[in-house]
Amino acid sequence: MELLNILGDASLVAFMPMTVLYAFIGVVLGVTVGAIPGLTGDMAISILLPFVYKVDTTMALGLLIGIYKGSMFGGSISAISFGVPGTPAAAATVEDGYPLAKKGRPMQSMLQALFSSVTGDIFSTLLLVFLTIPMGQLAIKFGPVEFFALYIFSLVVIAVLSRDNQWKGILATVIGLVIAMIGTDPATGASRLTFGISFLRGGFATVPVLVGTFAISELIIQFSNAQEVRRAYKSGVDKVKNVFKIDKNIEDKYTLKHFKETFKSTIIGSAIGTFVGILPGAGSSIACYLSYGIARNVCKDGDEFGTGVLNGIAAPEAGNSATCGASVIPLLAFGIPGSATAALIGAALTMQGINPGPTMFTANQVIIYAFFIIVLYASILNLGVSRLLIPMYAKISKIQIKYLVPVIFALAILGCYTTDNSVSNIWALLIFGVIGVILRKFRVPLGPFILGYLIGPSMEISLKQSLSLSNNDWSVLFSKPIALGFYAATIIFVLLIVFTFNKNKTILDKGANSDEE
Amino acid sequence: MKNKINNITNVSNLILAGICILLSAACLWYCKYGTWSQRTGESGKMFPRLVSCIWIGVSVVIIIRELLHMQKEEPVALTQMKVWHPLFVVGSCALYFLVELYVGIVVGLFVFLTAFISIMDEDPRKNFKKNLLIAIIATGVLWVVFSQVLPIVTFQTLLF
Numbered sequence: 154m155e156l157l158n159i160l161g162d163a164s165l166v167a168f169m170p171m172t173v174l175y176a177f178i179g180v181v182l183g184v185t186v187g188a189i190p191g192l193t194g195d196m197a198i199s200i201l202l203p204f205v206y207k208v209d210t211t212m213a214l215g216l217l218i219g220i221y222k223g224s225m226f227g228g229s230i231s232a233i234s235f236g237v238p239g240t241p242a243a244a245a246t247v248e249d250g251y252p253l254a255k256k257g258r259p260m261q262s263m264l265q266a267l268f269s270s271v272t273g274d275i276f277s278t279l280l281l282v283f284l285t286i287p288m289g290q291l292a293i294k295f296g297p298v299e300f301f302a303l304y305i306f307s308l309v310v311i312a313v314l315s316r317d318n319q320w321k322g323i324l325a326t327v328i329g330l331v332i333a334m335i336g337t338d339p340a341t342g343a344s345r346l347t348f349g350i351s352f353l354r355g356g357f358a359t360v361p362v363l364v365g366t367f368a369i370s371e372l373i374i375q376f377s378n379a380q381e382v383r384r385a386y387k388s389g390v391d392k393v394k395n396v397f398k399i400d401k402n403i404e405d406k407y408t409l410k411h412f413k414e415t416f417k418s419t420i421i422g423s424a425i426g427t428f429v430g431i432l433p434g435a436g437s438s439i440a441c442y443l444s445y446g447i448a449r450n451v452c453k454d455g456d457e458f459g460t461g462v463l464n465g466i467a468a469p470e471a472g473n474s475a476t477c478g479a480s481v482i483p484l485l486a487f488g489i490p491g492s493a494t495a496a497l498i499g500a501a502l503t504m505q506g507i508n509p510g511p512t513m514f515t516a517n518q519v520i521i522y523a524f525f526i527i528v529l530y531a532s533i534l535n536l537g538v539s540r541l542l543i544p545m546y547a548k549i550s551k552i553q554i555k556y557l558v559p560v561i562f563a564l565a566i567l568g569c570y571t572t573d574n575s576v577s578n579i580w581a582l583l584i585f586g587v588i589g590v591i592l593r594k595f596r597v598p599l600g601p602f603i604l605g606y607l608i609g610p611s612m613e614i615s616l617k618q619s620l621s622l623s624n625n626d627w628s629v630l631f632s633k634p635i636a637l638g639f640y641a642a643t644i645i646f647v648l649l650i651v652f653t654f655n656k657n658k659t660i661l662d663k664g665a666n667s668d669e670e
Numbered sequence: 671m672k673n674k675i676n677n678i679t680n681v682s683n684l685i686l687a688g689i690c691i692l693l694s695a696a697c698l699w700y701c702k703y704g705t706w707s708q709r710t711g712e713s714g715k716m717f718p719r720l721v722s723c724i725w726i727g728v729s730v731v732i733i734i735r736e737l738l739h740m741q742k743e744e745p746v747a748l749t750q751m752k753v754w755h756p757l758f759v760v761g762s763c764a765l766y767f768l769v770e771l772y773v774g775i776v777v778g779l780f781v782f783l784t785a786f787i788s789i790m791d792e793d794p795r796k797n798f799k800k801n802l803l804i805a806i807i808a809t810g811v812l813w814v815v816f817s818q819v820l821p822i823v824t825f826q827t828l829l830f
Contacts (some may be wrong), residue, residue: 212724320732343709365687377755379790386792559786583760595686613717
């Protein structure tokens with residue numbers, strides 16, 4: 154009965170006209186941003202972070218979830234239309250989407266991408282709804298020892314999934330942990346690792362770190378690319394245009410028959426995407442390549458993958474979208490985000506005064522159920538809006554980056570300043586923009602860096618509490634069965650990845666590399 | 671050519687690891703001798719020490735793997751980014767913010783957008799009118815959104 158009351162209250166807030174409107178705007182914005190090569194959903198969410206705390210929690214969630222879901226499909230639009238993935242998550246879609254479009258069936262390719270994307274998304278969203286609460290209830294029983302083991306598990310998983318960059322994955326995580334330590338010591342309140350610089354005394358606020366690392370660094374790279382294009386233009390080199398003529402005699406329709414024929418690969422993608430999404434830091438790029446690779450081995454037309462087959466679009470699209478709901482599960486249950494985007498959503502929740510993690514299940518029950526409802530209807534909104542606007546979106550992806558980059562810079566700076574009217578936020582934003590560029594150039598993955606930065610404070614507190622309880626006896630970390638379970642799971646996972654996925658190395662490498670691009 | 675690219679990747683990884691060793695050593699030094707370390711107990715220093723040691727360890731492993739050519743990383747050529755690109759962007763953003771803070775949001779936005787669009791344009795002279803128009807429209811939209819619809823920008827400025 155109590156659950157029904159909570160569900161009723163949650164439905165009321167989730168279906169408030171303004172919440173639905175924000176979710177709608179989020180989906181449109183997400184697909185638009187995803188369709189434009191160079192811009193990603195992460196960037197859009199990080200740019201909007203400073204503004205979301207000024208609106209109601211459910212509206213903010215509607216907006217951010219809408220962007221997250223919309224951008225996953227949006228990336229496939231330019232992948233199919235021009236052979237240029239709008240987001241790294243759509244990189245595998247190019248393999249078959251673009252050849253099929255060149256054969257004269259761009260609409261069929263995009264509709265396949267849309268339906269598979271939404272199916273994968275709904276699949277993982279249902280798992281989110283049914284799995285989060287039991288996991289959260291389990292997490293309530295966790296003490297500092299169990300949480301520390303869970304953090305170790307998460308950080309090792311993040312590093313291992315960086316594949317040939319495992320060591321750089323660990324390095325990125327450690328750098329994130331160090332950045333999180335700068336500022337005030339949680340135990341004594343004294344300034345720590347500031348080296349006497351007063352600017353560092355308060356540490357780095359979350360918003361400038363996230364916006365700087367994700368958005369500003371990407372914009373600097375876009376600026377640099379524009380200079381290269383400008384230089385080539387001046388020296389008379391023409392740009393290569395991926396424009397093809399469409400034979401209008403070819404039937405370009407997508408029917409229920411096509412959906413049924415590709416359902417198997419859609420489900421394969423959904424299952425893989427969901428599994429990968431739950432793992433901290435794995436990311437949608439790995440999910441899409443892994444789904445593509447496995448579907449190629451399983452589907453009857455596997456040999457034709459790469460020539461423009463629908464199964465080759467269905468699997469990666471379902472795979473990347475299935476990470477959406479799944480990556481939020483560890484965020485809500487344990488406070489550990491499953492992806493960089495989930496980390497940004499977690500930061501938005503924190504800015505709203507809600508701590509993601511097991512305490513949400515007692516302190517913010519209505520919000521958590523409203524979250525589930527919004528996640529579900531945002532998928533349907535994504536389907537409806539994208540189906541109607543597909544013809545228009547192909548044109549949107551042609552918007553020139555030279556107009557977007559300056560406007561986004563202006564937005565990022567205004568947004569960061571207005572979070573707490575602090576000038577130091579701007580300096581931190583620019584510093585992290587440069588740090589982001591340096592990390593990208595050295596091919597150090599950003600996801601583990603951000604996850605390390607966000608997990609760091611909680612990890613330190615759990616270690617400190619564990620040691621305080623045992624008079625600095627480190628063996629306490631191995632004294633609880635659940636903690637031992639996490640350590641065992643860590644070892645098993647590492648062995649599984651190292652030995653089982655060696656055969657699929659190329660696939661994982663492609664995913665890891667496209668994450669960094 | 672491939673060897674050259676491999677060498678660039680190797681050298682960049684060695685530089686990265688070298689910088690990380692220096693920074694982590696600085697962190698360890700700070701944990702031992704910094705003013706903060708005098709005020710905090712042993713348990714307070716454990717986490718920073720642990721993280722710094724892992725940082726050094728991982729950096730050393732990266733160096734060893736590079737020297738023994740164990741790094742399986744796909745070699746990539748560092749892209750054509752010039753050092754002045756990030757410096758220019760960061761400098762112009764800082765300037766834009768200061769103009770916005772002390773002169774006015776409309777002036778700051780208009781100058782920044784016009785200049786930046788022109789710098790990113792392949793042929794700024796040819797597209798001057800179009801770029802100017804887009805800068806004016808974008809300034810107008812951002813001003814309406816941030817100063818009128820959502821009055822969240824509250825600079826005390828000389829102009830507007």
